[in-house]
Amino acid sequence: MAKVDLTIRIAGENGEGVLTVGDVLAEALARLGLHIYTFKNLPAEIKGGASMVQVRVGDTLVRSPGDAIDVLMVWNQENYDAYIGEVRPGGVVIYDPGECEADAGHDAQQVGIPLQAITKEVIKVMKSKNVLAFGVLTACIGIPFEIGRRMVEESRWGRRKEFLESNINALQHAYDHIKEQGIDIGVRVPVNAPDSSAQLIMTGNDALCMGALAAGCRFYSGYPITPASDVMETLAKAMPRVGGVLLQTEDEIAAITSCVGASFAGKKVLTATAGPGLSLMVEGIGLATMEELPVVIVDVQRGGPSTGLPTKTEQSDLQLALYGCHGEAPRIVVAPTNAEDCFYTTVKAFNLAEKFQVPVILLSDQHLSQRAQGIPRPDMSNLEVVERKRPSESDSKDPAEFNRYAMTEDYISAMSIPGRDPQHYVATGLEHNEHAHIAYTPEAHLMMTEKRLMKVESAAKEPGFVDRYGSDDAQVGLIGWGSSEGPILEAMDRALAKGHRVAALIFKMLAPLPEAEARAFIDSVSVASVVELNASGQFASYLQSRLCIPLRRFNKYTGLPFKAIDIEEYIEGVINNG
Amino acid sequence: MVESVAEIPQKKIKDYRSEVKPTWCPGCGDFGVLSAIQRAFAAKNLEPKDIVIVSGIGCSGRLPEFVNAYGIHVVHGRALPTAAGVKLANPDLTVIAVGGDGDGFAIGGGHVPHAVRRNVDITYIVMDNQVYGLTKGQPSPTTPTGMAALKRSTSMPKMAPYEGVLENQLNMLAMVLVYGGGFVSRTFSSQATQMSEIIGRAIDHNGFSFVQAMSPCPTFYNTYDPWKEAFVDLPEDWDSADRIKAIDKVMYEERDGVFHSGIFYKTDDLPSYLTKMDSVYEKAYGGESVSSVDALLDQYA
Structure with a gap:
């Protein structure tokens, strides 16, 4: 089990710099060898509106934004009111008492730190408020000052030499303040975590x-x-x-x-x-x-x-x-x-x-x-890179004999390139024949339509675009695609840990549809459900139309990503209620 | 021993004729433009593999099919951005965009100012017949205001049956001049020699060059007779370095009932996009070898 799994949210007015605090914190924690998962929720304006960044940090892989907030830092009342409800019972809220009033009715440890006043009256450089906030957070989660200092120096704040002195000063004040006030939120992030795979x-x-x-x-x-x-x-x-x-x-x-x-x-x-x-x-x-x-x-x-x-x-x-x-x-x-x-x-x-x-x-x-x-640094020397098919040496150099859209066994034809290949042709959006000449005949349209369709259909056989996880004989089979993979797999793992039989199938290729894998998965599970972030179940509808198999759907459409708990509760519901 | 030098044989117009016969109506001005383009290629002895002609949709958009060279016939109104993509992908190519007045100044009109200010080294030839030909005679952005049903037109009465065309006529030369075009010219399809000379000079211009090629449509809007009367060459002592005079000239043509042919304005003081890219590369990798992608990953380490 994970020893550290902490969700930290920093929120303020858009344009104030809270995002930078989150970015630097996430990067610094990743450099310590910890796993991070960040989540940003911004308004569409440049200045003004509630803006937040969330950093989930763990000593094992974290795959979703975090179910509830462990540590919330807010810079003003609007953000306090917006997010206090998402703090887990017993969690920590760090707020600026000069900017907002805490509501004692919440089951949270609420710590007032006057960020604005300290910056204005003690640090005297408003740009350093970010670093003060950063220092408060790193001090609270048990990162020693010297490591915090190195984090600041190596961050984007360290690049502005003219502000470095006031930034380090702000960091020092943050640590001193936490110590003097005797603030202890009971969290210690390990500073020499074992995983060093995060090279980038x-x-x-x-x-x-x-x-x-x-x-x-x-x-x-x-x-x-x-x-x-x-x-x-x-x-x-x-x-x-x-x-x-x-x-x-x-x-x-x-x-x-x-x-x-x-x-x-x-x-x-x-x-x-x-x-x-x-x-x-x-x-x-x-x-x-x-x-x-x-x-x-x-x-x-x-x-x-x-x-x-x-x-x-x-x-x-x-x-x-x-x-x-x-x-x-x-x-x-x-x-x-x-x-x-x-x-x-x-x-x-x-x-x-x-x-x-x-x-x-x-x-x-x-x-x-x-x-x-x-992420681990990609090995460029082992990367497979494909180039398009070109006319070969043995092909005729005469354009009149070159068939740009030649019907071949795999429906893929050689493509000549201006300036390089003598076999010039005119590419046209009109229907054409193998020789690239405009052709409206039934034969030409039939042949070229099939060429274009069959060529793409054969791409479904390309390996590595569908992954299956979890039980072989699952009661609940979750089907997902794209970025929902993380929350789906985290929810699946939690359900498996409780003894439930759950599986997941994740698609990275949606068209052409890897149909055989989809069918085999659906056949192997008792209940198959498509989990996606949209209202109508677009992937579910597409799968149903292709496979002619009814599927359940679990959809979220709030503009926010899935939390693992959303899907975990859905799995529980299917298991308990059928 | 006689030293043998491999001579590049001088190409002729017919070397640029493709096996596809033009599908235009008899008497179409586009025949003259096609032949002027082929003549300009021959004069420069260009290799067909080094030429790309880009076109949108319309009668004139068929032109690449009839030329023995590379071509790309795209969607309606998008010849200019496509041509920029071709040229930027391979600066050694000679890239010509062609199209009609509707393709270029109605559906594609939003691309013209940007092609001009981007100044990629391409030549844009607009075959202006002041009518939509391929869809059979609707008014175009350059159809004269108030132009009513024409004797031979079939569709124009359907589109403007009461008062003729209500919209004002666009002045494409004035537009391109005001946008900041560095090579702005007009020619007439019935003046083949002058047209091929101007196209040749447009190709030579380092930057975006604009040729308004007046090209009558005998089927839907036959303007041969009035245009033959209205066309006059720019004065022999015309100063093509004076942009303001050029704007002045094109602004008064309609009032004076004339079309001038020639190069209204030309400047070599506008560096092309690719010329500017040279200094971008100089700064990006110090004029030495390019970075490896692996080295770029260091910024995330």
Whole structure:
């Protein structure tokens, strides 16, 4: 059993810097060898509104945001009122008595520390309030001052040399204050935890960017949109360093069509967006399907429809990703499950796009994209990277004899590249024949429709996109996809520990559907239920339509991620009530 | 021993003709534009494998099919961002975007200012016939205001049966000049030699170059006769370095009932996107070899 499993939430007015406190704390704890799982819940405005970051820390793997808050730090009344109800009985609340009034009616140890007043009157540098708050937290959870000091020096606060002195001063005051007031919340985080596998600390979006570059992506075009803008900003710095091009376009339509152009000219290409942008891209995605051009499209899902919940999480773009387009427009849809997997699934997304010459949509979400995780450093020398099929040396150099869309056994044809291959052709969004010439005949449409469909259908046989966990003879079988994996597996483990027979099947590829695995799993469990963060059960409906098997559904649609306890209670309910 | 030098044979117009015969109506101005483009390629002796012609939707969007070169025929209105993607992916390519007035200035109009300010080194040829041809004669953004049912038009009366076209006519040259275009020109499909010369100079321009190629539609809006009368060359002493004069010129053409052909404005003082990228690379990796992706991971360690 875990000796340490602590959920810490820091909340204040948006723009005050609470997020930085959480980021630095999470990173510092991960550097001690502890496992972290962060969760951010922000308003959609730049200044104002309740803003919070939560850090769950454990000495064994933590896979969900945390069921209840162990330590809550709030900077003002609004956040006190908003979150006091989520503190576990007997938990700790650190509040600023100058900014808010504590309600004695709660079963929590409430500690008043005047953060604002100490910063203003003692530290005298308002920028150091973050470090004071950080110091209060690290002191409270038993991290020695010297380690706290090193954490500050190595953090983003340490890079601003002109503030370093006041920052260290603030840290010292925090430790002195905790000591003088005799505050002891009874928590000690180990400072020499055994696990040192966390060599890199990355958010889902960081890992996704590095995965794209590792796969050979050298062209990005995109339009700013929450919560996908991090991808563009990270690549704006990284892409030129590896000799690539990053283009901020005038809209998402230009983003996807620039990608189509660059892919036609031989580059591995990426665009990242969120739901509203994906809606604008669907025509371009159909174009890539028709012209058989590899393109990777990342959708960092947020709550919808319309502008919806720009800063909250949801798995509700699945149907758009699966079906969004006129005509028969097969594509591949994949979904990474955690920050580390964002790296590997992005590499695989590029490999699939190149191998099958199709658009690949990667479904991330706000929660996954922004949560930090300590991960082992990927071994670049062992990474499988796939390149698209090109004309071979033995092929005729004469364009008149080159069939860009040749029907082959695996439906994949060689693609010539402008500037490199003499076998020039005209790619067209109109129906065409093997020679790429426009053709409206029944034979041409039949042949090419089948080519596009069969090629993509065969991708369902690619290994490594479905994982089964838990009992072989489960009473309850949970089916999930993407970022819900962590909470599902944590809930499953808790149920198994109680002696229940529970299993889980997690999909990282949603289209084409790995149907055999789905069918075998459903056949092997007494009750199969699809667990996903949307209202209508989009994956459940899709599975049912493909498998013709009725499935139960467990849905959450609050804009917040699953907690393990949500799913644990659902499992209990199924076991007790059938 | 005679030293043998492998000569690159001079290409001819026919070397750029594809096996696909144009599907345009007899007398379409686009034939003249196609041949002017092919003539410009021949004059530069370009290798077909190094050319990419990008088009959207419309009669003129079919043009890449008829050229013996690489081409990409995309969705309606998106030739410009696609062309930018092609050029940025491989700067050694000659990239030409083509399309009509509806494709470029109605559905695709939002891309024009950004293509201009981005200044990627591509040439954009707009075959302007002031009408939607492929959908059979609806008014386009450049159809003259008040233009009523035409003698030979079948669809125009359906779209504007009472008062003619209500919307004002767009002045695409004024727009591109005001957006900050560094090469702004107009030619007429009936003046083949001048058109191929201007297209050639547009290709040579390092940056975004704009060619309004007036190209009548004899089927739905036959403007051959009035345009032959209205077309005059820019004065011989025209100063194409003066942007304000160029704007002035294009603003008064409608009042004066003339179309000028020639290069209204050209400047070499606007560095292209790719030229600017050189200094980005210089700063990003010090002009030496590029970083490995593995090295980029260090920032997360």
